[in-house]
Amino acid sequence: xxxxxxxxxxxxxxxxxxxxxxxxxxxxxxxxxxxxxxxxxxxxxxxxxxxxxxxxxxxxxxxxxxxxxxxxxxxxxxxxxxxxxxxxxxxxxxxxxxxxxxxxxxxxxxxxxxxxxxxxxxxxxxxxxxxxxxxxxxxxxxxxxxxxxxxxxxxxxxxxxxxxxxxxxxxxxxxxxxxxxxxxxxxxxxxxxxxxxxxxxxxxxxxxxxxxxxxxxxxxxxxxxxxxxxxxxxxxxxxxxxxxxxxxxxxxxxxxxxxxxxxxxxxxxxxxxxxxxxxxxxxxxxxxxxxxxxxxxxxxxxxxxxxxxxxxxxxxxxxxxxxxxxxxxxxxxxxxxxxxxxxxxxxxxxxxxxxxxxxxxxxxxxxxxxxxxxxxxxxxxxxxxxxxxxxxx
Ligand SMILES: Nc1ncnc2c1ncn2[C@@H]1O[C@H](COP(=O)(O)OP(=O)(O)O)[C@@H](O)[C@H]1O
Ligand SMILES: [Mg+2]
Numbered sequence: 607x608x609x610x611x612x613x614x615x616x617x618x619x620x621x622x623x624x625x626x627x628x629x630x631x632x633x634x635x636x637x638x639x640x641x642x643x644x645x646x647x648x649x650x651x652x653x654x655x656x657x658x659x660x661x662x663x664x665x666x667x668x669x670x671x672x673x674x675x676x677x678x679x680x681x682x683x684x685x686x687x688x689x690x691x692x693x694x695x696x697x698x699x700x701x702x703x704x705x706x707x708x709x710x711x712x713x714x715x716x717x718x719x720x721x722x723x724x725x726x727x728x729x730x731x732x733x734x735x736x737x738x739x740x741x742x743x744x745x746x747x748x749x750x751x752x753x754x755x756x757x758x759x760x761x762x763x764x765x766x767x768x769x770x771x772x773x774x775x776x777x778x779x780x781x782x783x784x785x786x787x788x789x790x791x792x793x794x795x796x797x798x799x800x801x802x803x804x805x806x807x808x809x810x811x812x813x814x815x816x817x818x819x820x821x822x823x824x825x826x827x828x829x830x831x832x833x834x835x836x837x838x839x840x841x842x843x844x845x846x847x848x849x850x851x852x853x854x855x856x857x858x859x860x861x862x863x864x865x866x867x868x869x870x871x872x873x874x875x876x877x878x879x880x881x882x883x884x885x886x887x888x889x890x891x892x893x894x895x896x897x898x899x900x901x902x903x904x905x906x907x908x909x910x911x912x913x914x915x916x917x918x919x920x921x922x923x924x925x926x927x928x929x930x931x932x933x934x935x936x937x938x939x940x941x942x943x944x945x946x947x948x949x950x951x952x953x954x955x956x957x958x959x960x961x962x963x964x965x966x967x968x969x970x971x972x973x974x975x976x977x978x979x980x981x982x983x984x985x986x987x988x989x990x991x992x993x994x995x996x997x998x999x
Pocket of ligand 1: 616617618619620621622623624649737792793794821822823824825827828829831
């Protein structure tokens with residue numbers, strides 16, 4: 607479970623808009639997602655048309671459970687917003703959490719503990735934070751492994767941002783867990799000179815710690831909230847939707863790369879190492895000299911692209927193989943009734959790499975490649991079983 611906190615102590619910079627629509631887009635991408643509202647103003651419920659008068663229990667009661675007799679669990683309070691998208695709503699009583707827990711041990715870990723025990727069915731938890739630095743924000747930070755700071759590309763943005771980053775830095779030092787902090791340019795109006803300057807300033811200062819995706823100012827996003835819908839439902843063809851899907855994709859991409867900076871690096875080293883080994887191996891196997899790749903100078907994308915074999919990415923399985931001289935490569939297995947021609951791999955780049963992604967849930971499958979009509983064992987998959995022809999699947 608990945609936990610993303612949307613934080614900025616400045617109000618009106620787009621936190622709630624980002625939290626609601628990012629959560630909706632992650633759910634559209636088949637990630638079971640829980641949006642937790644940690645702002646006593648409970649704007650998420652308003653923006654997602656959850657009737658406030660019918661909310662019986664809120665996140666406050668779940669958080670306080672460990673410190674009180676009443677026990678309310680997360681599943682007692684969630685509202686389903688869309689398939690795979692739930693909301694844990696807030697209420698004004700959440701403002702009382704801080705005074706109520708004053709002096710108690712581990713009061714900053716309430717949300718973290720709740721999520722660790724009760725949110726394991728979710729792939730993503732997105733937390734909408736209040737515009738303040740207090741116990742609620744600290745709880746959110748302690749629970750998170752990723753922090754998104756939406757920054758309005760307007761006048762006071764840069765000043766506010768450096769203060770915000772200082773705060774995060776201080777809080778981060780107090781947190782024991784690894785957190786990735788990234789700035790997200792929000793409410794960007796490309797037509798104004800100021801916004802363009804602020805964006806370029808942000809890119810200059812925070813390039814590595816900034817999302818490539820930006821959230822443009824889009825009136826459809828405002829309208830969507832006033833109609834109580836995420837943008838995925840209100841206007842899926844809007845620019846706002848496109849921006850949020852790009853943000854979700856970027857987050858999902860980081861997920862496949864391993865999340866934190868350190869692990870991306872170590873993972874890339876592992877991928878690049880196995881790619882070099884496999885290339886050498888494949889030269890022997892296919893008897894042709896594969897084009898030597900300059901691994902040291904490859905970009906991240908190239909390193910990942912040079913990976914061969916089989917990888918499970920949730921419900922998709924990615925098959926990649928190196929056949930520089932082939933004209934047609936197909937995949938035949940028990941999942942497609944061993945049809946030699948129905949599932950084609952596509953040429954990927956001009957290095958002789960072929961790849962395809964097919965939907966398959968986790969499990970054991972047997973397959974072989976059919977290269978220009980000849981059945982072959984996948985040289986990049988070390989897991990093999992003998993078949994009835996004395997060859998290997
Ligand atoms: N990208 C955007 N385009 C247009 N309006 C936006 C955008 N982001 C936020 N808004 C609007 O700006 C106001 C403040 O945004 P909100 O998400 O509530 O900020 P916060 O949660 O940080 O206080 C809301 O009315 C919201 O609809
Ligand atoms: Mg808000």
